[in-house]
Amino acid sequence: MENVNVLVVEDTPEESNALIKVLEANNYNIIGVATTFKSALDIFYNKAIDIVVLDIFLNGNPDGIAFAETISVTPNASKPFVFLTSSTDRKIFERAKLTQPFSYLMKPFNELEILYALEMAVEKFYAQPDVFLGDDEDTIISSEYLFIKKGKSLKKVLLTDIIYIEVEEKYCNIITEKEKFVILISLTKISKLLDDSMFSRTHRNFIVNTEKITEIIPSDNLILLSGNHKATLSDTYKDILKNVRTLK
Amino acid sequence: MVIFLDIFVFMYPSLFKGIVNVSFLVVMFSGYFLSSQEEHKTDSFDLEVKKKIEQYKSYSYFYKAGMFFIENNWDSTLVYSMRHLNTTKQNIELANYSHYFRGYSLNEKKLYQEAQKEFDLVSSEFKFNFIVKKRLAEIALEKDEFEKAISYLIPLTKLPEEHYKYFKKTEVFQNLGICYIHLNEFDKAESYLSESTKLSKERKDTLKIISAYGNIAALYYNQYKDDLAIPYFKEAYELSKNIDNFETKRIATLNMAVVEENRKDLRKALEYRKEYEKWKDSLNDQNKIYEVAQIEKAFAVKQKQQEVNLLEAENKSKIRERNGLLYSALTLLILLGVALYYYKEKSKANKIIVAQKEDLDALNATKDKLFSIVSHDLRSSVNALKTSNNKLLDNLEAKNLDALDEQLQNNSAIVNGAYNLLDNLLHWALLQTNQSYFEIAPIRLFSIVEQTAYNYKPLMLENNIDFKNDVLKSDSIFADQESLKIILRNLLDNAIKFSKPNGTIKVYTQSTNEKYCDLIIEDSGIGMQESTRLALIEDTISLAKKENKNSIGTGLGLQLCKSMIKKNKGKLDIESELGKGTKMIVSLPLKA
Numbered sequence: 001m002e003n004v005n006v007l008v009v010e011d012t013p014e015e016s017n018a019l020i021k022v023l024e025a026n027n028y029n030i031i032g033v034a035t036t037f038k039s040a041l042d043i044f045y046n047k048a049i050d051i052v053v054l055d056i057f058l059n060g061n062p063d064g065i066a067f068a069e070t071i072s073v074t075p076n077a078s079k080p081f082v083f084l085t086s087s088t089d090r091k092i093f094e095r096a097k098l099t100q101p102f103s104y105l106m107k108p109f110n111e112l113e114i115l116y117a118l119e120m121a122v123e124k125f126y127a128q129p130d131v132f133l134g135d136d137e138d139t140i141i142s143s144e145y146l147f148i149k150k151g152k153s154l155k156k157v158l159l160t161d162i163i164y165i166e167v168e169e170k171y172c173n174i175i176t177e178k179e180k181f182v183i184l185i186s187l188t189k190i191s192k193l194l195d196d197s198m199f200s201r202t203h204r205n206f207i208v209n210t211e212k213i214t215e216i217i218p219s220d221n222l223i224l225l226s227g228n229h230k231a232t233l234s235d236t237y238k239d240i241l242k243n244v245r246t247l248k
Numbered sequence: 249m250v251i252f253l254d255i256f257v258f259m260y261p262s263l264f265k266g267i268v269n270v271s272f273l274v275v276m277f278s279g280y281f282l283s284s285q286e287e288h289k290t291d292s293f294d295l296e297v298k299k300k301i302e303q304y305k306s307y308s309y310f311y312k313a314g315m316f317f318i319e320n321n322w323d324s325t326l327v328y329s330m331r332h333l334n335t336t337k338q339n340i341e342l343a344n345y346s347h348y349f350r351g352y353s354l355n356e357k358k359l360y361q362e363a364q365k366e367f368d369l370v371s372s373e374f375k376f377n378f379i380v381k382k383r384l385a386e387i388a389l390e391k392d393e394f395e396k397a398i399s400y401l402i403p404l405t406k407l408p409e410e411h412y413k414y415f416k417k418t419e420v421f422q423n424l425g426i427c428y429i430h431l432n433e434f435d436k437a438e439s440y441l442s443e444s445t446k447l448s449k450e451r452k453d454t455l456k457i458i459s460a461y462g463n464i465a466a467l468y469y470n471q472y473k474d475d476l477a478i479p480y481f482k483e484a485y486e487l488s489k490n491i492d493n494f495e496t497k498r499i500a501t502l503n504m505a506v507v508e509e510n511r512k513d514l515r516k517a518l519e520y521r522k523e524y525e526k527w528k529d530s531l532n533d534q535n536k537i538y539e540v541a542q543i544e545k546a547f548a549v550k551q552k553q554q555e556v557n558l559l560e561a562e563n564k565s566k567i568r569e570r571n572g573l574l575y576s577a578l579t580l581l582i583l584l585g586v587a588l589y590y591y592k593e594k595s596k597a598n599k600i601i602v603a604q605k606e607d608l609d610a611l612n613a614t615k616d617k618l619f620s621i622v623s624h625d626l627r628s629s630v631n632a633l634k635t636s637n638n639k640l641l642d643n644l645e646a647k648n649l650d651a652l653d654e655q656l657q658n659n660s661a662i663v664n665g666a667y668n669l670l671d672n673l674l675h676w677a678l679l680q681t682n683q684s685y686f687e688i689a690p691i692r693l694f695s696i697v698e699q700t701a702y703n704y705k706p707l708m709l710e711n712n713i714d715f716k717n718d719v720l721k722s723d724s725i726f727a728d729q730e731s732l733k734i735i736l737r738n739l740l741d742n743a744i745k746f747s748k749p750n751g752t753i754k755v756y757t758q759s760t761n762e763k764y765c766d767l768i769i770e771d772s773g774i775g776m777q778e779s780t781r782l783a784l785i786e787d788t789i790s791l792a793k794k795e796n797k798n799s800i801g802t803g804l805g806l807q808l809c810k811s812m813i814k815k816n817k818g819k820l821d822i823e824s825e826l827g828k829g830t831k832m833i834v835s836l837p838l839k840a
Binding site: 090093094097106110111112113116130133134135 | 682683684685686687692694695698699702703721722730
């Protein structure tokens with residue numbers, strides 16, 4: 001599991017330092033701090049960013065909103081972002097609100113509030129509401145990552161790192177090359193949101209990353225995966241064989 | 249014409265005998281004219297006309313024509329009868345009357361040819377056809393068409409007696425006589441004239457008798473039967489003395505003068521001449537008087553007309569004035585109505601304004617009070633910090649670290665209190681001016697309670713207060729996030745403020761209504777009196793007086809809570825028991 005990368009766009013050093021302190025204490029990775037609109041765009045386009053925390057007012061101008069507007073219209077580049085503001089000015093908020101999905105954090109804020117705001121931003125951005133606040137789920141699936149709530153902070157797992165997923169009732173065991181952990185997510189949701197071309201169901205309880213298959217032994221109903229992992233292949237899901245490149 | 253002939257007589261006395269004929273003709277015609285002028289239009293016929301026009305009053309032209317006919321206003325009669333004939337053609341009787349009016353009027357104007365044409369247009373069914381015939385006879389006579397006149401006149405001698413109401417039989421006989429004289433058929437003339445004389449005598453019509461005598465005399469004189477003629481002349485002359493008609497007197501006298509001249513009795517002739525002159529002058533005088541009278545009459549009529557015009561104009565102006573008054577009265581009335589309406593509207597508006605002013609005054613008073621309390625509190629806080637800072641400096645000098653730590657803790661608490669107060673003040677101002685961002689959205693209560701309580705954790709720990717967030721993670725309501733946080737902050741702040749050390753603060757939800765979720769902040773603190781509780785939940789802006797001297801508080805916090813809850817379409821309720829604790833119950837809607 002990796003830490004989530006956060007870009008902080010904030011022109012006041014004290015504020016950004018306080019923010020960074022809280023975020024780092026909660027295992028977020030601060031990938032950059034920008035103080036202007038331009039530097040923010042620079043970092044945004046050059047680094048792998050998961051969430052942007054962005055002050056509405058940069059040097060007295062609502063450049064934060066302009067930044068949000070800019071990244072919102074860039075296809076495939078947009079990321080979840082949180083507006084950070086001390087202003088309660090209605091007009092500015094109305095404008096900020098137009099940059100959907102809209103998540104904000106009011107200054108002064110405490111640790112819980114900033115963490116909550118980040119989680120909300122991710123939920124809203126990936127359109128999977130009520131995940132982190134409830135008891136039933138703790139994972140959001142994007143096209144590249146699984147965002148998993150671990151304690152108070154968020155973690156991410158690259159989808160391509162996953163070898164297979166073993167479902168146990170409400171839980172899912174995620175097995176990667178290096179680690180093995182449990183997430184809370186419903187089977188229907190995970191099978192719906194995972195990329196079909198990458199993951200295939202082989203059994204009622206197994207979802208396998210097809211890239212990681214080393215060998216299929218139909219007679220034993222067994223699939224051998226990289227790292228010596230094994231998954232079961234049930235008759236219901238033997239269609240998978242058609243999709244696998246086989247030597248003839 | 250008559251005067252001309254008279255002058256002619258004067259100028260050629262030597263031709264006397266020959267001219268007498270002419271003179272006699274004059275006499276005869278004079279007599280004839282007299283009767284026509286005075287008796288053509290008998291009252292009886294006017295009465296008939298009057299009856300007729302009353303009967304046909306709806307034909308306004310006919311009516312007017314008739315009226316003017318009766319009034320002898322010939323021109324107007326002509327105009328209106330023509331108009332009637334042009335507009336109405338169906339009624340033959342009225343057409344006959346109209347033609348008669350026209351014929352008569354034209355005759356009066358001596359347009360004989362035209363008159364004859366009009367009379368000829370009268371159809372034979374006309375009730376008064378015999379009058380028409382008489383008029384035609386007169387016209388024929390005028391035009392010296394004696395035979396034609398006779399043909400008209402003969403039938404008129406044998407009319408039923410009642411017809412002679414409209415003209416005198418004697419006239420017919422006289423005219424016949426005159427015709428025959430002109431035709432030199434003296435026998436016939438004599439018989440008719442004597443018949444006329446007889447009739448006139450019977451009727452004691454002196455005028456007629458005189459003209460009849462004159463005519464008979466002329467008849468005899470023309471036949472050179474002077475002996476027969478002269479007595480008639482004399483008789484006529486004698487009779488004429490007793491009448492007032494100057495014309496008759498004049499002609500009778502002239503005749504006598506001519507007779508005397510012819511008899512060569514010049515002295516007598518001269519006398520008669522003189523008398524004749526006198527009568528002529530009288531006649532002229534009479535004519536002049538008549539003319540003057542006419543002029544005076546015309547003048548009077550004109551004056552009357554002017555008066556009438558003046559009155560009409562006055563009337564018109566009066567009507568105009570009246571209308572003007574009416575319109576102005578109406579306008580005034582409308583204006584008054586409008587003014588009244590606006591006055592009412594204004595007074596209504598004024599009432600509202602007064603009520604609003606009172607509200608505003610009350611609000612302003614509250615605001616002033618708030619202002620003074622808040623500034624007082626802030627002043628106290630800052631003052632406390634000031635003295636505390638001095639102590640800090642002292643302790644720093646003395647390197648009394650324990651005391652320093654204590655002082656800092658104390659300062660932090662003071663600043664926190666002041667900050668909360670300022671925060672509330674800001675939010676209050678934003679709420680009042682509707683400046684704050686407000687968006688109702690679904691909110692998970694547990695998380696919000698956690699976030700809000702997070703700031704109070706150290707304070708609660710310090711006071712040894714046990715805090716429990718028993719809100720279910722699944723509890724979700726609809727509210728604006730920031731205002732909900734402000735509500736919770738204030739309620740938690742109050743709960744801590746009024747808690748005793750080692751107390752408990754519990755936050756939990758309970759569902760009593762399917763539309764609302766009740767969020768309850770319960771403390772085990774000092775509680776409050778019933779009167780305070782009621783004052784707090786009352787729906788008016790009231791600032792509570794301080795009951796607890798040690799606690800900073802203005803009542804602003806709770807006031808803000810109430811306003812925010814209201815804006816979130818929620819409700820606030822308080823349950824409290826003195827000495828045991830307070831439950832603040834915030835009901836928030838489950839649906840948007």
